[in-house]
Amino acid sequence: MKISLNWLKEYVDLTGISFGEIETTLTMCGLEVESFENQNEIYKGFVVAKVVEAGRHPNADKLTLCKVFDGKETLQIICGAPNVAANQKVVLGKMGAVVPQNNFKLSKAKIRGVESFGMLCSEAELMISNDHSGIMVLSEDSVEGTPITEALKLNDIIFEVGITPNRPDALSHTGVARDLAAIFDRELNLPSFPTLSNSNAASSIFSIEIKNPELAPRYSAKIVQNVTVKDSPDWLKDKIKAVGLRPINNVVDVTNFILMELGQPLHAFDMTHLSGSKIIVRKAGSTESFITLDSKERKIDPETLLICDGIKPVAIAGIMGGENSEVTEITKNILIESAYFNPSSIRKSSKMLGLSTDSSYRFERGCNPSITLEAAERAAELIASLTGGTVVEGHIDIYPEKISEPQITLRLSQVERILGYSIETDKIEKILTSLGFSITEKKEDKFIVNSPLFRPDCEREIDLIEEIARIYGYGFIPPVERIAISLEKKNDDTILASRLRNIFVGLGFNEAYGNTLLSEKTAALYGKPITMLNPQSIELSRLRTSLIPGAIEMTAKNINVSEKNLRLFEIGSVFNLVNPKPATFSDFTEDKKALFLITGEANQEEWLTKPRKFDFFDIKSILNLIVSNFLLDNFVSYSYYSTQNNLFDLSCELTVQKDGKTHPIGFGGSISKNVLKEYGINQEVYCFELSLSELKSVQRPFPKFKDLLRFPKIQKDFAFIFDDKVKYSEINDFIKKSSSELLKEISLFDLYKNESMGSGKRSLAFNLVYYDFNRTLKDEEIDADFFGLIEKIKSNFNAVLRGN
Amino acid sequence: MNERILSIKNSFITESASVSDTKALEILRIKYLSKNGLLPALLSDLKNVAKEDKPAIGKELNLLKNFVESSFKEIKERIDSAGSSSKETIDLSLPARALPLGSKHIITQTMEEITDIFKTLGFGVYEGPEIESDYYNFEALNFAPDHPARDMQDTFFINDTFLLRTHTTPVQIRIMEKQAPPVRAIMPGKVFRNEAVSTRSHYQFHQIDGIFVDHKVTFAELKGTLVAFAKQFYGSDIKFRFRASYFPFTEPSAEMDITCFICKGEGCRICKHSGWLEILGCGMVDPNVFKSVNLDPDVYSGYAFGMGIERIALLKYNITDIRIFFENDVRFLKQFPALK
Numbered sequence A: 001m002k003i004s005l006n007w008l009k010e011y012v013d014l015t016g017i018s019f020g021e022i023e024t025t026l027t028m029c030g031l032e033v034e035s036f037e038n039q040n041e042i043y044k045g046f047v048v049a050k051v052v053e054a055g056r057h058p059n060a061d062k063l064t065l066c067k068v069f070d071g072k073e074t075l076q077i078i079c080g081a082p083n084v085a086a087n088q089k090v091v092l093g094k095m096g097a098v099v100p101q102n103n104f105k106l107s108k109a110k111i112r113g114v115e116s117f118g119m120l121c122s123e124a125e126l127m128i129s130n131d132h133s134g135i136m137v138l139s140e141d142s143v144e145g146t147p148i149t150e151a152l153k154l155n156d157i158i159f160e161v162g163i164t165p166n167r168p169d170a171l172s173h174t175g176v177a178r179d180l181a182a183i184f185d186r187e188l189n190l191p192s193f194p195t196l197s198n199s200n201a202a203s204s205i206f207s208i209e210i211k212n213p214e215l216a217p218r219y220s221a222k223i224v225q226n227v228t229v230k231d232s233p234d235w236l237k238d239k240i241k242a243v244g245l246r247p248i249n250n251v252v253d254v255t256n257f258i259l260m261e262l263g264q265p266l267h268a269f270d271m272t273h274l275s276g277s278k279i280i281v282r283k284a285g286s287t288e289s290f291i292t293l294d295s296k297e298r299k300i301d302p303e304t305l306l307i308c309d310g311i312k313p314v315a316i317a318g319i320m321g322g323e324n325s326e327v328t329e330i331t332k333n334i335l336i337e338s339a340y341f342n343p344s345s346i347r348k349s350s351k352m353l354g355l356s357t358d359s360s361y362r363f364e365r366g367c368n369p370s371i372t373l374e375a376a377e378r379a380a381e382l383i384a385s386l387t388g389g390t391v392v393e394g395h396i397d398i399y400p401e402k403i404s405e406p407q408i409t410l411r412l413s414q415v416e417r418i419l420g421y422s423i424e425t426d427k428i429e430k431i432l433t434s435l436g437f438s439i440t441e442k443k444e445d446k447f448i449v450n451s452p453l454f455r456p457d458c459e460r461e462i463d464l465i466e467e468i469a470r471i472y473g474y475g476f477i478p479p480v481e482r483i484a485i486s487l488e489k490k491n492d493d494t495i496l497a498s499r500l501r502n503i504f505v506g507l508g509f510n511e512a513y514g515n516t517l518l519s520e521k522t523a524a525l526y527g528k529p530i531t532m533l534n535p536q537s538i539e540l541s542r543l544r545t546s547l548i549p550g551a552i553e554m555t556a557k558n559i560n561v562s563e564k565n566l567r568l569f570e571i572g573s574v575f576n577l578v579n580p581k582p583a584t585f586s587d588f589t590e591d592k593k594a595l596f597l598i599t600g601e602a603n604q605e606e607w608l609t610k611p612r613k614f615d616f617f618d619i620k621s622i623l624n625l626i627v628s629n630f631l632l633d634n635f636v637s638y639s640y641y642s643t644q645n646n647l648f649d650l651s652c653e654l655t656v657q658k659d660g661k662t663h664p665i666g667f668g669g670s671i672s673k674n675v676l677k678e679y680g681i682n683q684e685v686y687c688f689e690l691s692l693s694e695l696k697s698v699q700r701p702f703p704k705f706k707d708l709l710r711f712p713k714i715q716k717d718f719a720f721i722f723d724d725k726v727k728y729s730e731i732n733d734f735i736k737k738s739s740s741e742l743l744k745e746i747s748l749f750d751l752y753k754n755e756s757m758g759s760g761k762r763s764l765a766f767n768l769v770y771y772d773f774n775r776t777l778k779d780e781e782i783d784a785d786f787f788g789l790i791e792k793i794k795s796n797f798n799a800v801l802r803g804n
Numbered sequence B: 001m002n003e004r005i006l007s008i009k010n011s012f013i014t015e016s017a018s019v020s021d022t023k024a025l026e027i028l029r030i031k032y033l034s035k036n037g038l039l040p041a042l043l044s045d046l047k048n049v050a051k052e053d054k055p056a057i058g059k060e061l062n063l064l065k066n067f068v069e070s071s072f073k074e075i076k077e078r079i080d081s082a083g084s085s086s087k088e089t090i091d092l093s094l095p096a097r098a099l100p101l102g103s104k105h106i107i108t109q110t111m112e113e114i115t116d117i118f119k120t121l122g123f124g125v126y127e128g129p130e131i132e133s134d135y136y137n138f139e140a141l142n143f144a145p146d147h148p149a150r151d152m153q154d155t156f157f158i159n160d161t162f163l164l165r166t167h168t169t170p171v172q173i174r175i176m177e178k179q180a181p182p183v184r185a186i187m188p189g190k191v192f193r194n195e196a197v198s199t200r201s202h203y204q205f206h207q208i209d210g211i212f213v214d215h216k217v218t219f220a221e222l223k224g225t226l227v228a229f230a231k232q233f234y235g236s237d238i239k240f241r242f243r244a245s246y247f248p249f250t251e252p253s254a255e256m257d258i259t260c261f262i263c264k265g266e267g268c269r270i271c272k273h274s275g276w277l278e279i280l281g282c283g284m285v286d287p288n289v290f291k292s293v294n295l296d297p298d299v300y301s302g303y304a305f306g307m308g309i310e311r312i313a314l315l316k317y318n319i320t321d322i323r324i325f326f327e328n329d330v331r332f333l334k335q336f337p338a339l340k
């Protein structure tokens, strides 16, 4: 909200305190100054000047060659405005001044061959109004040389203050002044309110009824008759403009003035349009349509609170008035509404309507129910004095159940307990009273404190402690220099992810952070996506079910910028529906996954290296590394599929056996050509996604030391021609199963195909390693095992032993 | 005689230094060691030396002879070993085999750096779900259902019950539900706000929240701990300030600012000319939060804090557009290979 320093000074004397100190103090006490406009800076170098001569420019018809006296010297100025004339008092922007409208810094200029030493300004150029029809002409008694900051009172500082939602009281100049008065220990001078009259003149000509007092606890009103609605005087317009509002007329401007002064929203009705001389405050009850002040038709929800006259709605309570009862130039009699509405009711209605106003903004944060009548009285008096109207004696004030101030017990020991710093009791008392709290009872160890109704955020002891610390100054509470640490074992949920990250980074992978929100199309590639209730767009409407679709998108983007050889990994959460309408946490899954993706060349062509493209076996190599890192070696199995689902052409699944259970650790493979085509990718992409929770459940904590082999190994080779259909894994398993336990290692060292073997045949060459930890093996026992194995393979696979 | 010995020695040292091949070595050998060479000539002249000088001169001559002979041996070895490799010259300036350069994302790097500092201060590390219930994300953290405080965090909803967490603060409720004080935890993770994507804001970003709950935890301790963190992370010469603020789950609440490290407090575009940078929000745990987890606020007190990771990384790495974090262009990712 915009706060004018000049306006603030009407309520608190800030003499002797610099502008910088005020700015810092506001920020430090919780009223953060987000930016400010210092008119003294903005209007530096602009002074009152007198046009001594206005003659024709020798080279341009539309330009005037002026001699201008600035109080000290006479300057030659070229002016393009049509209204410039001799003897006018004008605003001169001197060289070095910066034109507010366009930030143009003035300097000596040559305009059509004639030198000019400054600029005569229009109101628009000075950002005083939108008038750019000609230069601004000042009154004749203006004195040459006077800075306009003085002559036009453009010496304010406007703070843009960010008010947090707990501080509705600070949404007004008096509220901000109260904090400053408390901090600088100065008097707070609130505006004087007219004395309330007991007359029933007002209530005899107009009546008010509240049907829903829980939503409208208080409704006060004043009547002003025979007003003449016209423009406001300059002082009022200036204030309204200073806080960023647009002056409208002398009635509406007064209601806005009170809003910005006291924080109490007011509304003025044209009484001629209020049928039945009455106001009824009630819930809409049914869906209605209503045209608001801004000429927009609004759909009103049955729960929305309306202000109605004898027959129709005339305003949406606390949000905006109706077009049907708006104050216009022909308005004669007005009713000033000053009410207190239930904050959450206003908030709901405002949300429902998608309409937030200065009024609703304050009501939904909590206004001051105790000030409605005073605010209405002050507004009525001001309106009467500006419009020539008469205030009808007395008022109408419906307040069925008086709201009482919360009473809080402040145990003085608690202040130190929370802050870790002792503040003197006197100081505590002073802070609280200067903020408007009343201490009704003082005991040795506690205060009984009444919290003012303009501070709805203060209803508990802790709220008072915050107020004390805030005004005392957080900076005066010294930070401790030692802390105690408890010695229990520390948890770390990120260990597993860090371990995987280190493996991937070591293998040359780059970590990616993908988007959790995906388009409907991308999310549909896999799983059962969760849909958002209020997405920004269909492109961001689904939660990812897997890291794979996002990784394909990343791949496509990188290929588009000619980065075709990628090693990417990501660790992140994915989500899948279990039940289409989730009501509990078990109706959907949230799992942390680690994905890695490779595409393009594993080795680029270099003078030392032959180029090689990534293939399926690179996926397996990386998996083997992870498997051994997590000590799963002996319990792992892979299953292979071709076209298992529409995401992959070739895929595999990694499972681990532990505790009699099969744990699916992950799946992956080569992304299907069809999917890749959709994303404009025409190179092979391999990826694999691991489940962190499964990995965690099967990982083995420590490797156990095994004695080093002290006896020689015996190596044997053979090669067989097998039928193509026989899988390597079958042969490998068979060899293991059919050999003695002395066979420790099997490796495939050659795979070979040749016409001479006949079609549908291939040769596989194995290297076998035999050893025993406890003794040296004899050649004869290994030969027996080895030749036995050869015979078994021959007969089992119908394979042909090669060579020898 | 002595002068002759010295002069022959010096000329031998000079001439032998430039010998680099067998041919030059042979010329040198002929000049000094052959039958008619300089050394045998010198030796034969020994007989002309006065008798009393003979032992001393003879010794000098012997030393010279030994020196020359061992020098010949060294030079020969040098030439031989050079000769064996010079047969196949390697251009060592040729490029090496390229090894892929892996990298952790700078969001990870920044989070790890912060996490490590708090670990040394005795904090455990906890994670929580990204889909949260309204209860954990708001209600248990003292956000009343219709309070405008909810507007501080624009929320993506899944339905009336579930939403994408808007901060990592709900993890503190989950920890305190399970674990009795003392609770000293930091909570890194991804969070979501329903905000339009621009250079300065994104609908997804990362946070680290922290909490410490025990007997006698004070605001002064909160300040001390966070100052220690800030000095460790931003440098020990920073100035700091704590100013009043508002979060529903803390009371009193504060924002911590440090002197802008870009302009050193002079005022610049990044710090909006204030000379200060807001680095985190913090405060004392609100009694209503303790009530949510059945802890007695008269028995326990605590502090909590939270900071946004992207903002820190933007400033630290001089990045001006937050969107680049999630575009995963490898040309960006590979720029930050630093690993701790």
Ligand SMILES: [Zn+2]
Residues within 6 Å of the ligand: B260, B261, B262, B263, B264, B265, B266, B267, B268, B269, B270, B271, B272, B273, B275, B276
């Ligand atoms: Zn700065």
